[in-house]
Amino acid sequence: MSAEQVILLVEDNDADAELTSYAFTEARIGNPIVRARNGIEALEYLFATGRYAARDPMDIPAVVLLDLNLPKLSGIDVLRAIRNDARIRHLPVIVLTSSNDDRDRLAAYDQFANSYVQKPVDYDQFVGASHQLGLYWLVLNRPAPRRDA
Amino acid sequence: MTTLVQSNASTRAQTQETAFYGADGSLYAATATWLKAHGAREGSSVDFAGLALRCMALAQAELDTLAPKPASAPFTLCAESIVSQPMLDSAGRIIGALVSAGYHPSGSHETEIASLEGRIKALTHAYDELCYSISHDLHSPLRAVEGFASMLARRADTRLDEEDKRLLAVVRESGLRMGVMLEELLALSRLNRQEMVPNVTDMRPLVMDAWLDEGGSFTGEFQVDALPSAWCDRTLIKQVWRRLLNNAVKFNRADTPGRIAVRGWCEGREACFQVHDNGVGFDNRYAPKLFGLFQRLHGPDEFQGIGAGLATVARIVDRHGGRVWASSERDKGSVFGFSLPRETAAQTGAAEAFPAEDAQ
Numbered sequence: 001m002s003a004e005q006v007i008l009l010v011e012d013n014d015a016d017a018e019l020t021s022y023a024f025t026e027a028r029i030g031n032p033i034v035r036a037r038n039g040i041e042a043l044e045y046l047f048a049t050g051r052y053a054a055r056d057p058m059d060i061p062a063v064v065l066l067d068l069n070l071p072k073l074s075g076i077d078v079l080r081a082i083r084n085d086a087r088i089r090h091l092p093v094i095v096l097t098s099s100n101d102d103r104d105r106l107a108a109y110d111q112f113a114n115s116y117v118q119k120p121v122d123y124d125q126f127v128g129a130s131h132q133l134g135l136y137w138l139v140l141n142r143p144a145p146r147r148d149a
Numbered sequence: 150m151t152t153l154v155q156s157n158a159s160t161r162a163q164t165q166e167t168a169f170y171g172a173d174g175s176l177y178a179a180t181a182t183w184l185k186a187h188g189a190r191e192g193s194s195v196d197f198a199g200l201a202l203r204c205m206a207l208a209q210a211e212l213d214t215l216a217p218k219p220a221s222a223p224f225t226l227c228a229e230s231i232v233s234q235p236m237l238d239s240a241g242r243i244i245g246a247l248v249s250a251g252y253h254p255s256g257s258h259e260t261e262i263a264s265l266e267g268r269i270k271a272l273t274h275a276y277d278e279l280c281y282s283i284s285h286d287l288h289s290p291l292r293a294v295e296g297f298a299s300m301l302a303r304r305a306d307t308r309l310d311e312e313d314k315r316l317l318a319v320v321r322e323s324g325l326r327m328g329v330m331l332e333e334l335l336a337l338s339r340l341n342r343q344e345m346v347p348n349v350t351d352m353r354p355l356v357m358d359a360w361l362d363e364g365g366s367f368t369g370e371f372q373v374d375a376l377p378s379a380w381c382d383r384t385l386i387k388q389v390w391r392r393l394l395n396n397a398v399k400f401n402r403a404d405t406p407g408r409i410a411v412r413g414w415c416e417g418r419e420a421c422f423q424v425h426d427n428g429v430g431f432d433n434r435y436a437p438k439l440f441g442l443f444q445r446l447h448g449p450d451e452f453q454g455i456g457a458g459l460a461t462v463a464r465i466v467d468r469h470g471g472r473v474w475a476s477s478e479r480d481k482g483s484v485f486g487f488s489l490p491r492e493t494a495a496q497t498g499a500a501e502a503f504p505a506e507d508a509q
Contacts, residue, residue: 013289013293015290015292015293015297016289016292016293017297019296019297019300020298022296023296063461069285069286098285098288098289098292099285099288100280100332100335101335101339102339102342119288119292120292120328121291121295121325121327121328122295122325123292123295123296123333124299126296
């Protein structure tokens with residue numbers, strides 16, 4: 001996996017987003033993080049529309065880190081939109097949320113989330129989890145090839 | 150749901166002397182002056198439930214002079230529905246009471262039960278939603294407190310003196326502790342939602358199973374007597390055993406060889422169980438507090454934990470229609486017990502053919 005491929009972080013909370021960036025840096029994950037503040041912004045990035053109209057839509061992120069409780073479009077809605085689009089439906093989506101609620105977990109897997117991770121309160125654990133996530137999804141995991149390849 | 154009607158039949162120009170009623174005759178709130186005018190005495194030990202009952206009777210008379218009147222008469226006071234809560238000012242003086250009580254039409258208990266059940270269901274649902282929202286929404290700022298304190302500790306490490314570091318560590322530890330509390334709160338709310346699948350359950354294997362999870366660090370004597378079976382959800386009651394055995398192990402005394410015993414017997418239609426230990430014990434005066442959420446009788450430095458174990462036990466046992474109890478003598482040990490139904494209502498008739506002792 002190329003180091004240039006971005007990680008799309010969909011997170012409305014500024015402090016949470018900063019914490020995730022820090023944790024990923026500490027976990028020595030070098031991929032640039034693009035942050036979307038809500039579901040609409042995330043889809044604009046993925047489909048290269050709106051404020052991201054100039055972006056190359058073929059340049060897809062390595063992985064999406066998706067919060068569930070988002071303003072406007074919820075995380076589950078974003079996930080559904082990703083899985084309903086042939087161009088990006090294989091995109092690895094990791095739900096990264098505070099919630100460990102059964103309903104949220106079920107809803108995420110019902111929409112084919114690749115993984116569900118509860119953000120730990122303990123920062124050290126969060127750095128550890130970020131390291132493992134990076135190692136698995138950015139190094140070990142082989143993504144689906146592009147359809148046109 | 151209910152239109153509030155302000156009673157001024159007894160106010161006589163004293164603005165504080167006020168009570169609020171629902172249009173169905175329920176009394177919702179009363180000020181201290183109003184309560185005093187109806188027999189309450191000053192002091193913090195006001196029996197608000199009893200007081201509310203007396204107020205109800207007086208209110209009934211007042212209500213007759215008010216419009217709108219209850220939709221259908223006659224109404225009887227539903228004593229079980231009274232919930233009261235004193236309102237205190239910043240100095241702790243009682244300045245009033247929030248009282249909620251309902252009247253139900255006489256002779257229609259089924260309707261009343263159905264309506265109360267509906268209310269309980271709605272309240273439980275609202276409570277669950279609140280717990281979910283509290284534990285979920287508070288996680289995020291809490292993680293920020295813990296995370297940013299942690300990042301600061303790392304970045305400023307060499308610039309901080311020992312006291313600075315200690316202060317930061319307190320911030321972090323408190324944050325982590327609150328995180329555990331939120332998790333327990335969420336787990337408790339999940340308990341309410343979790344579907345119960347009760348069966349006749351042989352209790353001994355369940356205790357042994359729970360002991361495998363909790364007894365690892367215990368070097369003393371562990372004994373399980375013959376136990377009656379009970380009608381319960383295996384998974385939930387295993388949690389009860391785990392919490393009780395965990396406590397028995399945790400509150401062990403360092404200076405004495407530990408002894409934990411599990412006993413059981415039948416009492417009427419109940420199967421009763423007790424966990425005995427010879428640990429540090431507690432002051433019996435505080436026994437009722439023990440089953441409250443986040444209630445602890447020992448400091449976190451003495452024993453780990455946040456005080457959610459027994460609250461969980463109480464919730465699970467309550468869902469089964471059972472009781473919990475605890476008693477102790479300081480430095481001699483404690484007894485924690487609970488009861489469960491022995492059989493379903495449908496089986497009750499058949500079970501009565503066997504004396505209670507047979508089940509042991």
